[in-house]
Amino acid sequence: MITVRDSSETVPERTPRFVTPAWRTLRKHPTGAAGLVILILILLFILSAGFLTPHKYDRTLSGKAAPMMSRGFDDELLVLGGDELGRDVLTRLQHAGRTSFVIGLAAPLLGVTLGTIIGIVSAYRGGVVDLLVQRVVDVLISLPGLVLAMAVTLALGFSVWGVIIALSLNVVGGSSRVVRSHALTQSQLEYVQAARALGASDLRIIFRHLLPNSMAVSLVLFTVGVGAAITAEAGLSFLGLGVQPPTPSWGNMLTFAQQYFRFGAHIAIIPGLTIAIVVFAINLVGDSLRDILDPHLRGRG
Amino acid sequence: MPLLEIEDLKTYFYGDDTVVKAVDGITYDIEEGETVALVGESGCGKSVSSLSILGLIPSPPGRIVDGEVRFRGTDLLQLSASEMRRYRSRRIAMVFQEPMSSLNPVINIETQLTEGMMTQLGLTKRQASDRALELLETVGISDPERRLKQFPHEFSGGMRQRVMIAIALSCEPDLIIADEPTTSLDVTIQAQILDLMQTLTRERGMALLLITHNLGVVARYVERINIMYAGRIIEHGSSTDIFEKPSHPYTVGLLNSIPRIDRDTRSSLDPIPGQPPDLSRLPIGCHFAERCRNVIDRCENEYPHTVVVEPSHSSACWAAVSVFSDYAAQPSHA
Amino acid sequence: MRDYIIRRVLLLVPNLFILATLTFFLARVLPGDVALGLVAEDGSIIDQEAVEVIRERLGLNDPMPVQYARWMLQLLQGDLGKSDVSDISVVQVVTETAEVTFLLAILSVIIGAVMAIPFGILSAMMRGRWPDQVIRTFSAVFLALPNFWLGILLLLALVTWFSWSPPIFQETFLDAPVEQFQRLILPSIAIGTSFAAVATRLTRSTMLEVLNQDYIRTARAKGLFPNRVIIRHALPNAVLPVITLSALLFAGLLNGAVVLERIFALPGMGVEIVTATSERDFQLLQGLVLVLGAFVMVWMLLIDLIYVALDKRIQLE
C-alpha cells in the first residue's frame, strides 16, 4: 500500500528535543507552570514542619475543634484552629503532608517501574509469557484498588511501607497494560525491525529502544499515579486502615470529621481541601507533561 | 463564462508565532464539462486550495485571507454558511484521497449515500434508496442490494473509492473535485478508478478537477494542467504544452524525476536537488530559485511575473522561454 | 465477531481461576496467624491451646495444597466458606450486601455518563470559548476532589442546612425502589462526579479528534446540516471510547463505593470489607474480594460486548 503523507518535504525548524529552554516550555504551558508553582509552595510548607509553628502535632492545645485564629489554653495562636482533640491543625497538616508525599511518590514510583518492566517484557516476548502475564494483569485490574490495598496492608501491617506496597500494587496492573500496548505498537515499528536487522540482541532492543520510547508514557502514568496514590492513601487512612494515629495523615485527619463537624467545619474542610489542591496541581503538571511528551503532537508537525 | 474561476486565492494557517502560507495567491479556471488537473508535490497547497473552494478548511487555524472563488459568477467566499451548504455536493462534489477514512465507519453505506440526496434534492427515503441502488450499479459495484446494507470496513479500498464516487455523483453536481483519488490504491485499481471517473463525468457533462502529485496520471486524462509549487501556480498550459514544451524549470525537473515505464536506461532520472522551501518562511524572490539550474540574479529578489509563452500556456519564470529551449536541446527529450 | 465473543467469554474462565487463586494466597501469605488475630480480637489472653483449637476448626493445620484444593472445590459448589469471626456463611453476607454496592456503582456510572457526554461535546464544540473554559475548569477541579471528601461535604451540607439524614431500612431495591434510589443518589453523585470529570475530558478530546477525521469532512462536503454532522456522524464515534472508559474505571468506582457506604451508613459490601479487615476476618475478606473482582470482570465483559455490538469495525478482526 502506498502512503503519501501530507506533510511537506521541507526541513522542520531546528529545535533539539530536550534542550528547549525550560522557561520557554513553561511559558507555553502556563497551567502546568501554575501547577508546578503550587506544588513547590506546598512542598515548602510541608518541609517547614517544625519551623513554621512552635507546636507539636500530637499535643492537645485547646478544646475540641477550636475555630480558626483562636487561642489555645496557653494563649497559643491556632491559625487553622484545633482538631477533634484540640491539636493544632496547621502543624498536623504539615506533618501529615510528609506522610502523604512519601507515600504519594513512592507508591507510583514502585508501581510504574514494575509495570513498565512487565509491560515491555510482556509485549516483546509475546506468546505464552504474554498470555499468562496478561491474565494476571486482568485480575489485578479487576480488583478495586482500595480493597486490594486493605488486604495487603493487613498483611504487611498498617505502616507507611505497608501502605506504599499495597498502593503500588494498584498501579502495576494498569500501568503495565498501558505500557504493554504502547510497547507493542513500538515493537512493530520499523526502527525496531531495523535494530534487529543490525543484529541487536533482545536486551539491547529493550533497553536502547523500547524502554527510552516508553519513558514518556511511564512518566505521564507516574504523575497520574501520584495524585491517585495521595487520594487512595487518604481514603485508606480515613477508614482507619492506613497510617495509624497518632501519626497524622491527611486522610486520618478526616476520620472524625463527620462527628465533630458541628463544632467546627474546618476539621472537615481543611484536610480535604489540601488534598484537592495538591491533586489539582499534580493534574495540571501531568496534563502539560502529556502535551509536551505526546508523540502525536510532536515530530510530524 | 467559465464554470469556476479562482482568482488570487490566499489561504493561510496561523500557528503560535508562524504563518504558513499554504496557498499564496493562485488563479485558474475550469470550463463547463472540462477536465483540469492541479499537480504538485505534497505540501504545495493543492489540497488546501481545493478545500478552500467549498469552505472546508479547518478553521482555526486556517483562514482564507484573500481572493475570489466564482462559481458561474457567484463568489462562493461571500456566501453565508447556509448558502454555502447548498452548493456542496449539489453544485460541487468532492472525492477525497483516503477512501479508508473518508467514510464513516459506524454508518452503513445506504445512509451515507442517501443522506446527501435527501438533504440537497429533497428526495424521500424511498426515492433516495432507489437512486442509491442505481448509483452503486453505475460505479460498478455488484450485488448492490446487499452492499447497501453493509458498512465501510466490509469494502476493499477500491470499492470504497467507488462508493465515494457514487456519493459525489448522487446530487448531479456540475463539478467534481477529486483530491488524489487513487493515491492510496493499488496500481491495477488506480487505472479502474480513473477510467471510471473519466467515463462518468464525460457522460454527464460534469467538469472534473483532478488534484494529484502524479504528473503521469494527468497525461492520460486531462485537457489542461496547472502546476503548483510552494503555494503558487508556476505553470499552466494544455496537456501537450506541459509535456512537450515545459517552460518552468520546476516542471522540467518534475518531468525528469518521473520514473518512466517506457524508458529503460538505468539512470535516466535527473532529480531536482534540495528540498521545497518552508511555507512559513518563503523567500522574497522565486520560491524555486534555491533549487533552480536556470537561476539568475533577478530570481532571488523578485517573484517572477507570469510570462505568456503561448496563448494558452503561461509560466511564472523570468527565463521561461530559455527554459524550454534548454529542455528541447537535451537529446533524451527531443 | 462470533469468534471474538466466544473467545472473550472463555477468557473469563482462566481469569476467574487466577482471581480465586490470588485471593486464596492473599489470605494465606499474611503473617500474623489468622487464629492469633482472632483470639486477640476476643480480648482473651493468647492461649496456645485455644489457638490450636481454632486453627484446627478453620483447617489451617492442613498442608497448603490441601487447603487450596478445598477452597477451590468449595468455590465450584458456590460455597465461600464461613466468616472466621461470626460463623455466618460468606455467601449469606454477600447476598445481603451486594445489591447496595452494585447498585451504587452502576448508578454512579450512569450519573457520570449522563453528565459527561453532553458537557464533553459542548466543550469540544465551543473549543477555546468560555463554555469550554468553564467546563474544563470544573472537570479539572472535580477530578482533584477525593470522592469521599465530597461525600462528607454533601452529607454535612444536607444535615446542617436541611436536617436531612440518610434513610435507614432493610428492604431490597425491588421492594422499595424509590427509597433505595433516594438513599443511593447522594453517594452516587459523589462517586459519579469523579467519573464524570474523567469522562468529560475524554469525550471532549475524542470529539475533537473525531471532528478532524476525514469522514466528517466528507459529511460536510455533502452539504448536510451541521446538526446532522455532529449528531449522526461525530457523536457515535466520540461516545465509543467513553463506553470503554466505564469498564476501565469500574473497579475505581467500587473503591468509591466502599468508602461512601461507610459515610452514608449503607449496608453494602464495602462496610463488610472494612469490618472484615479491621477484625482480621480473612475468610470473609477473601470471599468479598473474590465477589467484587468477579463482578468487575463480568462488567468489563458486558461493556466489551456492547462495544462490539456498536462498533461495526471489530466484526471483521
Added chain:
Amino acid sequence: MLDSRSQNTIADEHGGGDQTVLIDIEDLSVEFPVGSGALFSRNRAVVHAVDDVSLTIYKGECLGLVGESGSGKTTLGRAILRLQKATRGRVRYEGEAMDEMGGRDLRNLRRKMQIIFQDPYSSLDPRMSAGAIIGEGMSIHKLAPDRATYSRRVAELLEMVGLNAEMARRFPHEFSGGQRQRIGIARALAVEPDFIVCDEPVSALDVSIQAQILSLLTNLQFELGLTYLFVAHDLSVVRHISDRVAVMYLGRIVEVAPSADLYRNPLHPYTYALISGIPVPDPRIEAQRERVVLGGEPANPADPPTGCHFHPRCPFATEQCVVEKPELREIDSSRLVSCHRAEELTLEGV
C-alpha cells in the same frame, strides 16, 4: 517446481560472464494464522503470505520484486533476512543455510545483509540522534575501535548519503522525509553489508525526492558493489534500478525476467496488466497505448482462488486455470513464468 540449482546454470544471458549466486531461496513459505477465533476453530485459517517461493539473487545485481498490496513481497523480503520466521523452506546465503544458524552466526551474518524501510517516519528511533542511529550497527558489531574512528565513520556515512557531517547530532524529527530516508540508508551501510533489501524505499516520498533517492541508491550500488533486492509496488520505479524483475501475486512468483525483456514483452497477463496500468507521462504516447484495465480486486489472501490465483481477474483464463495451479517454469534460458497459456499469448509491453 523448478529446481533452484538449475537457475544457477541458466543465469547468465544479460550480465555476460559467470554470475555467482549470493542468495538462494528454496520453497520458502510464510504463513500467518488469521482471525481471533483461530484459537478455537478446528481448521486454523492461515494466510499464505509467501507461498512456496524459489528465487535466486546473484551477486552484484539488483533484483526488483514487484506486486500489489497483499502480494507478500514485503514478507518475502523480511523472511530472507529472518526478520520474519518462515514456515517452510530455506534461504542460503553464499551456500550456507541460514535457518540452521543460531545466535552468534546469525548476528554475524546480519552484518552482511541489511534492509532499508518504506516509512521514513517510523523507521528511525525518535529518541536517538542521527549519529547514534547510524552508529548503532558499528557498536553492535564492534566495528569502531575507538571514539574518534566511530565519529569519523559516522561523518563519512552522512556525507556518502548526501547529508552534512554536522547533522549527526540532530534528531529524526528535525529532518524531512527524504533526509530521513538517507539516514536509513546510512544506517544500513554502516555495517558494510553485501546485500540490502530495499523495502519500498521511495514509495512514501514525493516524485522529486524519490528521484534523488533512486539515484543515490544506484550510485551506491556501483560504488560499493552492493546486491539489492528492490521491493516495490510500482513497475516504473523498478525499471530504473533493476537488472531483473520478479513479479508476485498473492504470495506466488508469477514471472521472473531480465528487466528489458519483461517490459518489452511480458509473458504473464498480470505483468501485462501492471505495465499497462502505469501511465506514461506523455500524452501522445499515452493516446496510442493499448492497455488492459483489470476488472475486480486482488483476492483476499486468506481465501485465495483455486488453480491460478490470478484467474478471476485474468482476461485470458480458461477452464484449466481455474483447476490447475500453474508451476513457475522456464520459458527460455533467462525467463520464468507461471502461466498455462504463456506460449499462446502475445502480450505487448512498452
